[in-house]
Amino acid sequence: MFRITSQVFEHNKFIPPKYTCDGENISPPLEISGVPESAKSLVLIMDDPDATRGVWAHWLLWNISPDTKEIPENSVPPGTTEGVTSFGRSGYGGPCPPSGTHRYFFKLYALDQAISLPSSADKKKLEEAMEEHILASSELIGLYSRK
Numbered sequence: 001m002f003r004i005t006s007q008v009f010e011h012n013k014f015i016p017p018k019y020t021c022d023g024e025n026i027s028p029p030l031e032i033s034g035v036p037e038s039a040k041s042l043v044l045i046m047d048d049p050d051a052t053r054g055v056w057a058h059w060l061l062w063n064i065s066p067d068t069k070e071i072p073e074n075s076v077p078p079g080t081t082e083g084v085t086s087f088g089r090s091g092y093g094g095p096c097p098p099s100g101t102h103r104y105f106f107k108l109y110a111l112d113q114a115i116s117l118p119s120s121a122d123k124k125k126l127e128e129a130m131e132e133h134i135l136a137s138s139e140l141i142g143l144y145s146r147k
Helices: 123-130
Strands: 003-005 030-033 041-048 056-064 101-111 134-145
Touching: 003 134, 041 123, 056 123
Parallel strands: none
Antiparallel strands: 003 030, 041 056, 041 101, 101 134
8 A cells, every 4th residue: 555654743643843843844754655566756745735825835846766665854865856835945844834733735646657847846837747647646644733
């Protein structure tokens, strides 16, 4: 079974502050398992559907090698492209909700091809490029609320 997990938070549980704007604002460690044998690349989209201005993209990674078993904290796998998030730049932007508890979806996709997009691409362009190429998907949801 295709899965994305983390050793620092469980599905539908709180993300430690270290990985948010209240801490070091670095990406959490992620584990990947059950990648389909026919996968040519992986895509990771982290977003917040509870944002007041619509779904907020926090991290976009594509062309992750299908051999990748983990993404250590504060890192990007070799050969991976980072796209432009809703913050207007590439790279990880941790949870930082203005109020209330928000859900952060770490969505992992196995594709039948690599993605040909420049690092200036945003979530909309990435999702368009993925259309009809998704072999499998998995998600890990983390929660966060500011004190």
